[in-house]
Amino acid sequence: MTSKSSYKVCEGIPVPRGAAWDGRGTNFALFSEHATRVELCLFDSTGKREIxxxxxxxxxxxxxxxxxxGVMPGTPYGFRVHGPYDPRNGLRFNANKLLLDPYATAHLGRLKWEPPIFGYTLETGDDTTFDTRDSAQFVPKCLVVDPAFDWSGQPGHLNRLRVGWDETVLYELHVKGFTRTHPALPDNLRGTYEGLGRPEIVDYVRSLGVTSIELLPIHTFVTDSHLHALKLTNYWGYNSIGFFAPDPRYAATPRRALQEFKEMVARYHDAGIEVILDVVYNHTAEGNELGPTLSFKGIDNPSYYRLLPSNPRYYINDTGTGNTVNVSHPRVLQMVCDSLRYWVEQTHVDGFRFDLGTILAREPNGFDNKSGFLKAVCQDPVLSMTKLIAEPWDIGPGGYQVGGFPPGWTEWNDKFRDTVREFWKGGGTARELSTRLMASPDLFDHQGRRPWASINFVTAHDGFTLNDLVSYDEKHNLENGEGNRDGSAHNHSWNCGVEGPTTDETINALRxxxxxxxLATLLLAQGTPMLLAGDEFGRTQLGNNNAYCQDNTLSWVDWSLLEANAPLHDFTRHLIALRKRYPILRRNLFLTSRTDEELDVRDLTWVNANGSEMDADAWKDSRTRCFGMLLDGRAQFTGIRQRGHEATILILFNDHYEACNFRIPTSSGGDTWTLVLDTAREMPPGENEAAETQQSESLRTIGARSIQVFVLQQSEA
Structure with a gap:
């Protein structure tokens, strides 16, 4: 390291933040309210030697x-920030620690869990001590980046594809896990951005009929120390340390991570598929007062984190991870918004799912749906036009806020998940299920919000896969190293009500x-459905319902199951195609059960098994396990865009362990109903098969624990 700079240095400008290369040199800008001095450290091309x-x-x-x-793209760098080390007052400056630039758009290297990465002397366990060891050789470096990318000739030259919310079907996947074992990819591309963007993968996703892939976190993240000690890995990635950089571990060539990510987005846009990022702005990988000093903690701890007002040595932990990002601070709020705009404007992603979104809407006095963050996003001309999805809960006070986010936002709806699961296990009530089938108006029908504000899901990355949900009575998480105590506690039996001898064959058929x-309940319900990748062909985690630390075949999608479970795959594609074909299944307005007086039709009618309309007694009766949902698309207030494509659809649900005789209701639009789906059958109705029809007022047998869907054939005028 030279004592006198060999570079020409001048004052530069305070914006933009981070490292901005202009073709001749690089401007560096770093926010710190309390620092007394900031040093830029440049490294050789390997990132190992400070020069x-x-x-x-x-x-x-x-x-x-x-x-x-003279500082060019590809140059590794970091910061050393000087200031008081006074943990009892929230200040943790230590210039012996090399710090990541919060605005860095690329990283080089991996974190090594060694004592020098801590601001205090780790061996003492006392965070008020001061550690003088240099951390540079143990921490990742930032890279100066040339942001140029040729989007010309691609749909990606637009910031978004703008798939309508009413048309959206989300598909949640993990960049590495989705492609790691795919047989069509060369070894060096498996588990990478480039691999995810290959035609073999894109074509598969497009063939399903989904409109949008939702990627588990790809911001640079680190493996937690306790997992490192157990020789496990933070596989899901909810432990961010860089909000502007795609993690290099998913790049075929790590230094090209940003380029490869952009190329992947372009390939999905070519196919008409949106890319949505799961983002983690609620906490960082630096943990609590005993955590390492990697970036924010050493740059300006009391600005970036929420500290206990009565004792700022300690962190407010509304996230359960040790710290909480302080989005109430204007510069931190600016950083989060700058990050979001960066991903939209520079990489052309189409939206975001906000992990523990309640944190971002929490001000010092609690959750506020008019918080600074929510207002900043909603008024932003770029961000307000993207898809915004909140995970509306955290572990802080008042943290459960499903339905509480403002107009313009959609939200994961765990009440849909829980109600649907409970109903098909033989619990819950028809009334509870009916509310969720209507896009949960009790939660979302206010302030002009639309049915698609409810993100419906039955499974997600967090929990059992679909196959495991119906196959395991208890979780099997021993490999996580926590004595099977982590993850949700129980699943309970899905084999209740099997008629006759419970052979392996009958149990497997029921599962x-x-x-x-x-799957049918998810994709036939009003609202926005989200499918977990691999559920369409029986992906399993062998009963592990918290596989966040399993970066191995337990979590990776096993593509050999696609052929073994081809009927389930075909069934899923058929369901998505039905949803696309019939807009009445994805309305823009909430169902009302009111009558269109001009046409004398009602948009929604709930039907009892005897063919009559459900009455109060039937709704109250917990024994009501068989009922119908009649959707009439001819009602002029249905909110369907494409006039002329209306349909009248009857969906029959039977959760009883016995078959049910259902009297098909009459309709003024015709009297012949065509069966388009029956979950009692392994295969969907074939195109070359004779259509199966049913007349109004006739009795129809619906099998035990099954769903049937009919489309009304319109009478000739």
Missing amino acids: ERIALPEYTNQIWHGYIE CRQRRNL
């Missing part, structure tokens, strides 16, 4: 900045039917 240390010469509006002529029931 230059330059004090940023200017400080403007709490931004330290400087322009370094397969229950998979179809859950």
